[in-house]
Amino acid sequence: MTDKRDDLSQFSMLDLFRMEADSQTQILTDGLLSFERRNDPSDIEPMMRAAHSIKGAAAIVGLDMVVQLAHGMEDAFLAAQAGKLKLTPNRVDALLAGVDLIVQCSRVNDDMDAWLAAHGARIAKTMTDVQGIAFLPEPLWTPSAYAAPAAPPAPPAAPAPLAPAMPAALPAAAGAEPPPAELAPEPGIPGRALPPMKNAQNFDRLLALASEGRINAHQLHPLIQGIQRHKRNQATLFSVLEELMEAASHASDPTLKEKALLAIQKSQPLKQFMLEHITDMENYERRLLIGSENMVDEVLALRMRPFRDGIQHFPRMVRDLARSLGKDVVLQIEGDDTLVDRDILLRIESPLNHMLRNAIDHGMETPQERLAAGKPATGTILMEARHRAGMLNIDISDDGRGVDPEKVRRTVLERKMASEQMVAAMSQAELMEFLFLPAFSLKGSITEISGRGVGLDIVHDTIRQQNGTVRIETELGKGFRSSITLPLTQSIVRALVVDVKGEAYAIPIVKVERILKVAQSAVHTLENKQFFDHDGEHLGLVGAAHLLELGELEPADEMPVVVIGGNTRRYALVVDRIRGEQSLAVQAIDPIFGKMRDISAAALLDDGEPVLILDVPDLLLSIEKLLQEGGLHQLTRSDHAGRRKMKRILVVDDSLTVREMERKLLVGRGFEVDIAIDGIDGWNVVRSGDYDLVITDVDMPRMDGIELVNLIKKDLNLHKLPVMIVSYKDRPEDRARGLAAGADYYLTKGSFHDETLLDAVADLIGEAYR
Template sequence: MSQDQHGDLSAFSMLDLFRMEADSQTHILTDGLLTMERHAGDAAAVESMMRAAHSIKGAAAIVGLQVVVQLAHGMEDSFVAAQHGRLKLTPERVDVLLSGVDLIVQLSRLDDAGAEAWQAANATQIDQTLKAIAGIAELPALPPLPSPPSRMPAPAAPAPALSGLPDDIQAALAGEMAALLGAPPSLPSSPDAAVAAPPLAPRSGSPAPAKAAAQNFDRLLSLASESRINAHQMHPFVGALQRFKRNQSSLFSAIEQLHEAIARSSDAGLIEKSLLALQKTQPLKQFVLEHIADIETYERRLLANSQGMVDEVLALRMRPFRDGIHAFPRMVRDLARGLGKEVQLEIDGEETLVDRDILARIESPLNHMLRNAIDHGMEGPYERIDAGKPALGTIRMEARHRAGMLSIEISDDGRGVDLEKIRQSVITRKMASPAMAAALSTGELLEFLFLPAFSLKEKANELSGRGVGLDIVHETIRQQNGTVRLESEPGRGFRALITLPLTQSIVRALVIDIQGEAYAIPIVKVESVVRVPQEAIHTLENKQFFELKGEHLGLVSAAQVLELGEADTSGEDLPVVVIGRGKQSYALVVGAIRGEQSLAVQAIDPIFGKMRDISAAALLDDGEPVLILDVPDLLLSIDKLLHEGGLHQLAQGGPAQQRRAKRILVVDDSLTVREMERKLLLGRGFAVDVAIDGIDGWNMVRSGEYDLVITDVDMPRMDGIELVSLVKKDLHLHKLPVMIVSYKDRPEDRARGLSAGADYYLTKGSFHDETLLDAVADLIGDARL
């Protein structure tokens, strides 16, 4: 660890620095021990472990942790003996050394107040671990597995041979075995002095700085994305200049033709003037050509710089894949030994970069996959030998970037999944009839493993059998806009293919129009985009559908789901976006398809809470705000709409002529608040205009006919109180209702607003959808006249 990596370390105490050192060096010890267990002659691994143990010993001596000094010293002696060939690091000896590593980790994380009491309460176990490491050379190795005759039944899981050892060493190993069988990796409590687990000292990097760093990142990404948007806005300007150049060329050509016509006349004065006009066109032509070239160069440079800025900001959030899975090899090894199996984990692509948030959220799903592979898929050593496989089973985890996505593959060489067992379980649980189950393909059968409470194990144990593994994996991956696919080859192995976005900060999305407003759908959630002719739409029981690739897909109006009113579907073809999978697939009818864009995701202001069917917001390349749809939420809303009935008919002409909608002017300098209020009111059927401050609002309210004005208080140029006063003093506007919506519930502001003539004063602190809509209804009633 260097100061360059962690900045100024002067603010940390010596104990904090020791914890950082111990955290880093114990990772080296764990990785080295796992390597030595499988490759006894790896001199580099022994050398790195010796250095790590020596570093821990020196650091512990500085902070006065004598127990850690003794543990590290004993481990260092073992590594020296292994280096000189006097000690072979068998799995049993590795168990003892790993228990020492766990104890060092636990001691390093004790806070100052509870450390002494905890060590005193657990003195017996600490002493046993020290003696076990000191007597490590006395541990016998288990004999190698024989090659049993073919079809030999697999025996019960062998227990490590502990007989013949001193009682204290047996006790220490027994505690370690208990931990391997499911207990957390810590010392067992003393039988005669049960104590609570010690409080852990805070790790370096407290939640507050981490939250501040996340907020700084969000601000940086917002600024970088706005810079990119500004760069994209140069393109229509350059296009306009190109059109100007073409128009100018036509004008110059007309001047040349006019000069040629005049030249054939006998009027010398007219000829001279036309020649002068022709000469003056030459520098103009050259000027435009040169400056258009300069502007195009500037546009390319601006686009490259802004995109580079976005890429650099995103790189700040990227972490190597190994940061999220460094504990997995040890976990696989320990769980396998606890089940009497021999399994190793091979990891490929540790340097693959992943967004830190995604990395944190997929750790649990990957953990579930590995546990399932060990418990369900991997055979015992005798069963593997009988099947012609090596006794040591292998699980491979590979992380790669593929097609702009993160691809994680987890495969094993175990027994695979019994497809017939799944089929029988489906029939037994009455999920399908025998005839339907018999027709299910391999992929369809494996999909059942993702269902809650679906398990192929008759008895549950500490690892699996309760049916709460793969459904959690599927749900978590789905929440990250990812997919997971299973493959199995009976007798040969099992494979899970997980695909995730590289980052949640930038999303590739399909931009659509709904009722003239832009919305976006993450492209990974879009199954297909089609145009459906009116004559291809069929109606059954008041539900409309069409056929796509042999499947009947139900048609649902996006405007109706989002409560934006009734869409105009009078065109010959309907633009349709297919979302969902399998039986939960729907064809969402939208207004228009704009195309794909990469969007910098921006969280919606927390004041609005979780908005139904909306996950986040963004800005399009032209600067227009867009809401990103939450597809899982959208599917739930569609299901609810179908159960309630009352779907709009999408075929056969446009909507009936409707009464005029009442118009509302929203005045607010906050883009987020302004847009959210506008969309809420549009959803209720009102016509809505927006203004960015008091001056803008005053100009608009005088030039338009409005039924209500909603204004903020604190705004530049003219605040909301002044705007209310001007409206109420105006001869033609004084009867116009005005509502004030303010973040600050200051009595003086409320008094000023009501004194100025405001008809309603609403604080944003208590603001939510229905509060605003109810207040509007109180003032002006329904949306239609």
């Protein structure tokens, strides 16, 4: 049996030092942040041990600079433990700077001499601060000191630190991470990246095999049911034989009686055989199901990581960023041992970071403002992670100033995003939805702190891409709360399976609001839109068969309905039948098919039947377009084609105002106009309709206009479709790039006026009517 210590033989001494530095510097960071807040002497002992361990490990690999730095930190902790040194925030800053330097030094893989020389000034300053930490001034920690800290007096002359030794270059460890391009550019050091999996393809293959094993186990069930039916038929046969024996016993022919008795005797072992083997098969099925489920769970467990692995650097970031803004904020984390899929953890780190920075910059007041409002001078942000109903819930709440709904109303009106009457009628929840729109910010100036002037749209989009949802609540003067719901893993999705025209489709449970049955008598029609009332809300109806281009919905007295979406975008999808919930092993669709409209992935049901998983955000866009034409009973393609008299134009633009202006101009001239909100949406729409012209912007999320033009011009069915680009970019190279992609016309918004657009459209496709 191999001793665990043998597993370390493949690592160099420098590799081992990196491992030691990673764990011990995290202890130092956590300890310093805790001691700064609690002033608990029990926090000092673990930090002393951590500094001592780093010093010893650095001495072994010859990093004299780290040895001296760790020794200075150890001395500071000893003095603090003896009550001779008070670890004030400015001294904690110096010690944290030393921790950063150790981390960054440990990650250098190339020429150590060159790295030390390149950062000599920073190293010298940090060494001076740590070794002369007792001479650093102690600031007066009054509320005013947070907002406008006075310039500290010049410290007394401190003992000059020993010159850091320049060790010989150490060989780079095989497979080690490359060094950071520069020292941390913002407060706090970057979070330690999760270690990469050995082989992601092997994991995917292992999960696929485990899922196939589970499917095979489930396929035993119909086999056992068939044998049970055979057993019942056999029992009927035995009953007939017994009746035959009874009749033969009264017959005069002894041969008949003898043969009947022989038949009864021969049947008895068959009956016993069937009973024993059915029991054996049922036990085998149960063991196989348990084993296959456990195998899937164990494979998934390989990807699961504690929540703390993705957020362990957040408390430091919050502390440093708040101090840089003259604020005092502490981050409290609950549920840091909650298990999360490593891929999800990696992808949500940036949105969570953005939300914390947003809370500090926008939401938190200065200490004097908080004291004047009757709050503690120190602001608190609480981040909670927990499992709930098979999902991951992350709540982020703060006790800051919150968001003023009236300020949101004014901003919406100023940007002309809705009419005054509409804005006045909006609820607070509807107003909060504007915070998720691109470039929507309540901050007057653009900063590098909380999104560079970008709103919460990046958070919303990232969470949505992970099949999650995010909701926000606020109370003016009391705080702001964000609630994120995500699947525990992207490899397995809990889904609602429905039938549409005999085909199975799956909808991720996280995207399902509720399931209902709606009577035909409860359906109302208004302006060709069908809806029904539920809890005081009008829910628009659309048939899934028509939406997925599978035909028309078969009428029924009661219609199974799945409500999808949320807040102001909630719709009812009519299906043929609801099968129930299943856990599905997600399988990506071959890239050769590209992005399939309304479809995100595929899977196999428990009985081995293939199923397509619906892309709900994409589905909502398609539903909105269908609802503009009717709802539940949509016109077929032939009817639609028969009634077309006007030429159709597709307008693709992510700007609501530009999109609406172009639509009104074209409709006023007699054209039939459809809209798409970005490149992906436009590509989906143009393939499903019959258009005479596409008008597109260039700069759009998900897919820009140039990519859209390229796709249209390379498609065998669409390459002759005229495309006009309307863009703010008016440089000759921008125009050349658009025309090179295949655009038939390039119009700049800078010189844009009504007749310019209409004249250009007339040049390309003529008048509106055929």
